[in-house]
Amino acid sequence: MRITVLFFALYSVLRKQSCNVKVYAPRLVAEGRARLRGRFSIETLLPSAGWVRRAWQPTEEDLYNSCGLDGVVFSRIFVFSLRVFSLAAIIGIFVLLPTGMVGGNELHEKLHVCSHLLDVSNQTPMEFVGRLWCHFSAAYIITGVMCYLLYAEYKYIAEKRIAYFNASKPQPQHFTVLVRDIPLHAGNSLSDTVEAFFTEYHPSDYLSHSVLITKRKLEKCSLVKVYRKLTHLKSTSSSSQNQNHSGFFGMFGKRVDLVRDYSKKLEDIEQNVRLVQSDSRRELKFFPAAFVSFKSRYGAAKALHIQQSVNPTEWVTEWAPEPRDVYWPFFSTSFMQRWISKLIVFVASVLLVILFLLVVAFVQSLTYLEELEALFPFLGKILKITVISQVVTGYLPSLILHLVAALVPPIVKLFSAMQGYVAVSQIEKSACKKMLLFTIWFLFFANVLTGSVTSEIEFLFDPKTIPSRLAVAVPAQVHICLHQINDIGRSFYAQESIRFSRLHFSLLMWHCCRRKDDKFEIPSIPYYSEIPRILLFVLLGLTYFLLAPMILPFILVFFCIGYIIYRNQLLDVYQPKYDTGGRFWPVVHNSTIFSLVLMHIIAVGIFGVKKLPVAAILIVPLPVLTLLFNDYCRKRFLPVFRKFSAEVCSYFARSIAFFYWPFFSWIPASHCYSECRLSWQTAPYHLATAPGCLL
C-alpha cells in the first residue's frame, strides 16, 4: 500500500515537469493541448492528485470521442469487473468469511481458515449443512449476477457498435473489399481480369479497383520516411525549430531549412517513381490481389458475403482494412501459403509453450536450493552466502519470469502477423487471444500446478482428475496468488504509468545528445497484451472467490487503480492507431465465461475432495447453464461483431449522398498519387501500404 502511494506521488511529480511532457502526455503535445514549457515553481515539485480528478472526470462520451469504441470497451472491462467484484467482496467478506471464521485476526490465518472452510471433521452436521448452503448460494448468486451483467454489457456494447457504425462518416474501408487469390489467365492482364469478373457478377454495385504491385524497396522506404518528416515539420508551429545543424548528430555543420530540404527530397523521389511507373510498368511485379470498391456500403457487404468463385480458394474476399491499419510485411496472396503459415504458427506456438514450460520448471527449481546444489555441485559454496541465496531464491525467479514474460507479447504478435492478416487490428486481436491462452496457462495453471513439464501435460490428458487436482492445488497456492496480485499489479501499473523505458530514453537523449527528439511518436495502446493481464485478475478473483474471499479486496483495489491509470493513459498518452469498433469485447466475454466455468469446476472438485457427492452434483447444473447462456450470447450478439447487417448497411446507403466526397477522394488513390496530391485523406493509406496500391 505504501509503495502504491509512493508511486502515485512520484508520478504526479514527474508528470508536472515540463521536460517530461512528451513522455507523460505525448498525445496532448501532438494535439497542441499541452504547454511545452511552463514556468518553474515550487508547486511542480509537490505531489498532487489533480491528474486523478482529470482522469476521473471525462464521461464515456469523451472517451469515445477521444479513443474510439475500443477505448470505451477497454474501460468497460474495469467497470464490469468493479461491479462484479464489489458484490463478490461483500458476499465473500460478510457472508463466507464469518461462516469459516474460527479465530485469529491475521490475514495469514484468515486465508488458511478459508481454504479449510469445508473441513467436515471438526464440525457438527448442522453447522456443516449451513455452511454448505452458504457456499452454494454464493456460487449460484455470483454466477447469476455475472451472467446478467455480461448480458447487459454485451448488449450495451453491441448497441454502441451499431450506433457507432451508423454515426460514422463514410470511410473508404466500408466500400472496399480486398480480393486475394485472383486466378491468372495467360493473355489477360490482372487488372482486366478483375474488372471483367466484377463487371460480370456485380454489375450494379462495382465501382473501381486497384491492383497491388510491389515497388522497389528503397524508393518506398525513403518516400514514407521523407513524407512523415515533412508532415511533422509542417505541423509544428514555430519555423525556428525547423532549422537544424547538418552533420554528425546534428551538432556540427551549417543550418538548413528542414521543410524546404525535405520537400525537395520528396519531389525528387516522386519524380523518380513517376518515371518508373511510366517507363517500366512491365518490370513491376503484380500481386494477384486487388482492392475492389463498390458504389455503396451495401454493395460491398453483398459482394463480401457471397462466395465469388466456384472454387472457394479463388477470389477470396474480406473487408479492406482502414488505410492507417494496413500491414504488408507478411501479406500473402496465395490460399495455400496462408494455410501453411497458419500451421507453422500453430507448431511454433506449441514449441513456445514447451520452451516457456521449461523455463518455468527451471525457475521453480531455483526456489529449492538443495536441488540446485545437487545439480551443480560447484555452486555449493557460493550459495552458502546468505545474500546470494536470498537473491537466488527470492528475487531471481521473479526476475527471470518477468523478463521472459516480457518477451512473450512481441513473439506472439509476430506469430499472429505471420498468419497472413492484412491489418494490424486483426493481428492484435489474434495476438490477444493467443496471449490470453498463454497468460491463463502460465500465470494460473503453471503456478498452481507446480510440477514437472510432463505432469502438467499429463494433467490435460486426464480430464477426470482435473476438478480434484485443481481443488487440491488452488487453495494451497493462495499465498503465491496474493503475492502475484501485489507483484504483478504494482510493477505493471508502475511500468504503465511512469513509463520507465520511455523516461530513460528521453533523459538519455536530453543529456547525451542535447537535442530534443523531434520524431517522437505517439504510442498506441497495446490492447493485445493489456487485456489478457486484466482478465487474469478476473480469473484469479473468481477462482478464489469461494476459497479465499480475503483476496477480493485486493483485486478490487487493483481494478480501482487500473481504472484511473488507464483512463489517464487513454486520454493523455495513447492515440489509437486503428478502430475495430469494439471487437475485443467477445474475447473478454469468452474469457470471463471460462473463468466462471473454472470456478464451478473447482467447486465440484472441492466438494468431491471433501467427500460430499450431493454438493458436487448440485453444482454441476451451474457450468451447464453458464455454457448455455454463453451459447445464447454467441447466437444473439456475436454476429453483430462479425458482420454488418442489411439494416445497418442500408441505413447508411440513405445518407451517402451527403458524405460522398471523402469516398471519392480516396478511391482513385493512384490518381492522387501520380498528381502528388498527398493530402492527409489519401496519402497515409497509400504510403503505409508497402506494395502500394496502384491502378
Add this chain to the structure above:
Amino acid sequence: MRITVLFFALYSVLRKQSCNVKVYAPRLVAEGRARLRGRFSIETLLPSAGWVRRAWQPTEEDLYNSCGLDGVVFSRIFVFSLRVFSLAAIIGIFVLLPTGMVGGNELHEKLHVCSHLLDVSNQTPMEFVGRLWCHFSAAYIITGVMCYLLYAEYKYIAEKRIAYFNASKPQPQHFTVLVRDIPLHAGNSLSDTVEAFFTEYHPSDYLSHSVLITKRKLEKCSLVKVYRKLTHLKSTSSSSQNQNHSGFFGMFGKRVDLVRDYSKKLEDIEQNVRLVQSDSRRELKFFPAAFVSFKSRYGAAKALHIQQSVNPTEWVTEWAPEPRDVYWPFFSTSFMQRWISKLIVFVASVLLVILFLLVVAFVQSLTYLEELEALFPFLGKILKITVISQVVTGYLPSLILHLVAALVPPIVKLFSAMQGYVAVSQIEKSACKKMLLFTIWFLFFANVLTGSVTSEIEFLFDPKTIPSRLAVAVPAQVHICLHQINDIGRSFYAQESIRFSRLHFSLLMWHCCRRKDDKFEIPSIPYYSEIPRILLFVLLGLTYFLLAPMILPFILVFFCIGYIIYRNQLLDVYQPKYDTGGRFWPVVHNSTIFSLVLMHIIAVGIFGVKKLPVAAILIVPLPVLTLLFNDYCRKRFLPVFRKFSAEVCSYFARSIAFFYWPFFSWIPASHCYSECRLSWQTAPYHLATAPGCLL
C-alpha cells in the same frame, strides 16, 4: 456363401412373379414401364441372373437421370470402397498375411495368427524389423491411396454438383428464401411488414412473398388425401380400375366412378376453404414466417447470405426447401423455440445412448448363463433345458439387438425432425449424422469394448489409454466382427432386396381382402439409415486392415453384392422424394477420415502394447497428416456443398429468360390455389405444406 446364392435365386424367382411386381418394381409400375400381368410360363419359376445384368448395365448418367445426384453419390460410396478395399485386400493377403504366416490353413488360425503378428517374443530381431517395415509401409500406402481417392472423389462430386446446378431448370426453391422470426409491430399486418422490409432493403431483387398461415386441420387433411387419390386415379390408364364397390372393404355395394366421386369431394372442400378464406381471414392464425421470392437466383443468394436485421435472431433466412420436400409438423418460427428444442434433442439423444447401452449390457449378460441364473434364480430350471439355453445364449442376444437396432432409425429421425428443420432432406441429413454416431458407437465400440456401461463411459474420459485399450480389444474381437459382417450383411441385403415386410403385406392384402392395394406408394430410399450401415463396413475394413487382413475379402464381397443390389433398388424400387444435390458426400468423407484416424490410433496402440515406442512414434505423423488433408478438403470443397457462389448463380441468371415460366407458375401459389388450378407444378408444394402458403 450358400445362403447368399440361395437368396439371390429366391429373389430372382420372386421378382419374376407378376403379382409381386408392385413389391419389386413399384417405380417401374408407377412410370408405366412394367408389365402388370404377364403370361405364366415355366421360365418364371427358374432363377436367373438377368436382373443382375440389368442392374449392372446402366451408366452413371442413367443413374443420375433416374435418381438425381444423391443416387449417384450413394453408388459412388460403393465404387470408392471397392477401389480402396481391392488394393487393401491385395496388400493384406499377399504382403501382410505371408509375413505373419506360421502354418495352418484354416481361416480360424489365420485370423489368430494375424492378430499376433507383431508378437516380438518368438521372432528374431531381423525378422521382426522386416515385418515392422511391412506393416508400416502398408499403413502409409493405404493412407496415401485413400487420401488420393477421397480427394478425387470429393472433386468429382463437387464438379458434378456444380454441373447439376448449372444444368437444372429454374426451380422455385432457387428463387425463394424462407424467412422466420419476423418481428411483429402492432398496427401493421404481417404481410405489410414483410413487404416493407424487403422493398426497403432489397429493392432491386425483391419480387413477392407468401405469409404462412394455419388452416383447420380437418380441411387440410381431407384436402391432401382427396387430392392424392385423385392424382393417382387420373394417372392410372384403364378406367375400369377406377370403379369400385362401395361398402365394407370394397366387397359389397354398388360400383361408383371413383374419379367423379373424388373430384366432387375436392370441389366441395375447395369451396369450403375459399369461404373460410374470404369470410374469416381474421380468424386464421398467421405465423411470423414467410416465403420471400426474388427476381433472380443471384438476388435470393445475396439476400440469404447477408444478415438481415441488426438483431441476428430476427429475420432469420434460409433457402426455401423443394416444394415436395417440405415438412411442417415441427415447424417453428421462434428462434428461442428452435434453440431450446435443439437442446432437448441433444439431451434425449444422450438418454437414448444410455438406454441402448443398458440394453447392450443386458444382452451381453445373456451370453453368460451363470450370471443370469444368479440374477434370476427362478430361471435356473428352465435354462437347464438345452434348447432353451442355446436359444438364449445364441439366438436371443442377436434378435434383441436387431430389434432394438431397427427401432433406432425412426427414433433418430424423429429427434432430427424435432430440431425444427423445415425439409425432409435436412432432417434426413441430420439423422444420417446421428445414425453414424450411433452405429459406430454401438456396433463398433460397444461390441469391441465389452464391459459395463460405466467402463465404456470411463473409456471416453481417459484419452491416454484409448490407443492401448483399442489395441488390446480390437484383435480379440475378430470373430465377433467377422460374424457381424456375415450376419448384418446378409440379413440386411436380404431385407433390402426381398422386402419381406412389403411382400407379406402385399400377400395379406391379396388373400384376405381380395383387392389390389390401389394406393400403393413408391418408397423413397432412406439414405439416413443406409449410408451409416455401409460406412460401418468401411470402418471395420480399415480398423482390421493391419490386424486381420483375412477380413478384407469378405468386406469386398459385401461391397460387390451391395453395389448390384442397390443399383437395382435405385432403378426399380425407390423414387427419390427430394434432391439434395449430393450433400451426403461430406458426411461420407468425414466418416472415412474418422475411420482412417481410428486405424492409426489402433496402430499406435499395437506398437505401444508390443513395447515398440519407435514404431509408435513413427506412426504419429500419419493421423496428423490425414487431419491436415481433411482440413484442406474442408476449405477446398465443403463450401461448394454449403452455398452457391456468385459464378454459379450468375451462370443461371443469364439463362433465366428462357426458363422463366415454371417460376412464375409457382410463385403466386395462392393464386393457383384459389383458382383451383391444382397442376402438378404448384399443388404438391401447396398441399404438402400443412400450415399452407397463402398470400
